[in-house]
Amino acid sequence: MEKVSARPGQLTGSAGPFAWDLTETLQGAPIFTFPRWSWRHPLLPATQMLPAARAHYDGTFSHPAGTLTLRQAPGASARIYGHGNAHRWGWLHADLGGGDALEIVAAVSIRAGLRALLPLVFLRLRRHGRTWPRRAERTAIGWAGVGRFRTDLTTPTWSVTGRSGLRRIRVKVTLPADRTLALDYVDPDGSPAVCRNSERADAEIRLERWWGRWRPEASWNLDGTAHVEVGDR
Known part of the structure; x- marks a missing residue:
């Protein structure tokens, strides 16, 4: 029990x-x-x-x-x-060290009429005690607005790219087969789904800032320390 x-x-x-x-x-x-x-x-x-x-x-x-x-x-x-669970989804928690962290949730709703839409991406970067996108860069529904961030929800590698304000970010996540658990399960409504989870995934994160042109601002390479989940039906 x-x-x-x-x-x-x-x-x-x-x-x-x-x-x-x-x-x-x-x-x-x-x-x-x-x-x-x-x-x-x-x-x-x-x-x-x-x-x-x-x-x-x-x-x-x-x-x-x-x-x-x-x-x-x-x-x-x-x-x-x-x-209810999403139709497709991806999740990343990345501890970047020194108090910094990146959290991403990307999903396609299972609701009828919403399944055909592109995944909606919610992204928050905590860096030096501040979060990005900032409050002024948000909209009522999401961080930095619908369509600002895009994702390719595939395995073993999925990615997120986009920009808000004067910054843009590129994230590449890899779920190695020998460090990933794939679980078949059934939702309460009877529909099947597959969840692939790894607490030892890899992630490459690149943050750039606009100074007349895009220039590198910060980067992180996580080797086996990213927590990642990707699910589909």
Whole structure:
């Protein structure tokens, strides 16, 4: 029997032979990947955020082979809810070091009439304590507006490109076969889906700024440290 509890600063639960009791100590401000208002007003098909974009974890995780004890283990936690799983989706969490992080959610809604649209991309880059795109660059529905960011939701490699204001970004994510778990499952409505997840994916991130021409501003190469998920039907 599954039993899960997520309270501020405390994560506990059990699922089959697994159980955990963890204390979560925040190391940074939350990241609202979707518009902040979508958590209070569920008008979008789904919404996602990171209450702990960076955190330390202490406690125990029990499994059939024993118990793993954590002491100041670095990590993050995310929350997502919606009116059902997407038709296709991609997700990236990249800890860029030094308190910087990149969060991307790209999805095609399963709602009739929306499945034929291109994936809608929600992107938030936390760098030097500030987030991009900035508030002035957002629209009511998404960060920097519909169509500003584009994605190619394929495996084993998928990408995101786009710009907002005076900056543009290119992201390339790779899910190596030997580091990816593919899981077939069935939604509550009976429709099948496949989720491919890797906590050891690779990512190349390039950030550029316009100074009369596009010039490199920052870059990150994550070798086996990106957390990535790609799903389809």
